[in-house]
Amino acid sequence: MIGYVTIGSNDIARSCAFFDAAFEPLGYKRTFEGGGWAGYGPDGKQDEGLQVYLATPFNAQPATLGNGSMLGFKAPSRAAVEAFHAAALANGGSDEGAPGVRGESSPPFYGAYVRDPEGNKFCAYFKG
Numbered sequence: 001m002i003g004y005v006t007i008g009s010n011d012i013a014r015s016c017a018f019f020d021a022a023f024e025p026l027g028y029k030r031t032f033e034g035g036g037w038a039g040y041g042p043d044g045k046q047d048e049g050l051q052v053y054l055a056t057p058f059n060a061q062p063a064t065l066g067n068g069s070m071l072g073f074k075a076p077s078r079a080a081v082e083a084f085h086a087a088a089l090a091n092g093g094s095d096e097g098a099p100g101v102r103g104e105s106s107p108p109f110y111g112a113y114v115r116d117p118e119g120n121k122f123c124a125y126f127k128g
Contacts, residue, residue, distance in 0.1 A: 004051035005071060007120055008063025012038055014092065015054045018116050021091040025083030026075050026124055028052065065119040072123040078110050084124035085112035092117040 009015040016038050020030060029044030036056040042049040057063050075081045082099045089095060097113035111125035 002050060004053060006053045006055050007071075007116075007118075008057050009054045009118055010056070010063050011117070012036060012054060012056065014117050018088065018091045018093055019052070019054065021087035022084055022093065022114070022116075022122075022124075023052075023073075025080040025087060026073050027080075028073075063118055065115075065121070070113075070121040070123060072111075072125055075124045075126045078126050081110055081112050081124045081126050085114060088114040088116070088122075096121055097123075 007015075012033065016030065016033060019038075019040060023029065023040055027042055028040045031039040031041045031044055031046040038054040039046065040052040041047070075084060078099070085095075085099050093114040093116055095113075096115055097111070099110065099112040101108045102111050103109055105127070107128045109125060109127055111123050113121065113123050115121050
């Protein structure tokens with residue numbers, strides 16, 4: 001079971017602006033920021049559920065994206081997927097796939113794909 005993920009950032013303030021907006025529809029809020037780090041948790045609670053951290057790389061080298069890497073975040077509804085996508089694009093993100101049904105699974109997989117300002121790829125999805 002994954003407890004947390006860390007996403008590299010070259011500009012914590014810019015990344016926080018992106019994730020503050022994109023995570024809000026998914027129920028994630030910032031729990032802290034400082035010292036080259038920021039953290040997010042469900043409903044802004046630290047140590048409950050999956051934690052997401054932003055960090056400047058420890059080795060002082062530039063943060064880079066991983067080709068083929070992507071994080072997927074569960075959304076509580078299709079409307080939340082749509083709000084995630086819109087918020088991400090309005091806050092420096094780029095479109096990697098508009099909200100919609102993907103594949104033919106049951107229940108349907110409804111997802112949207114974006115890249116953050118650093119180029120990392122993310123999906124918000126709802127199955128139901």
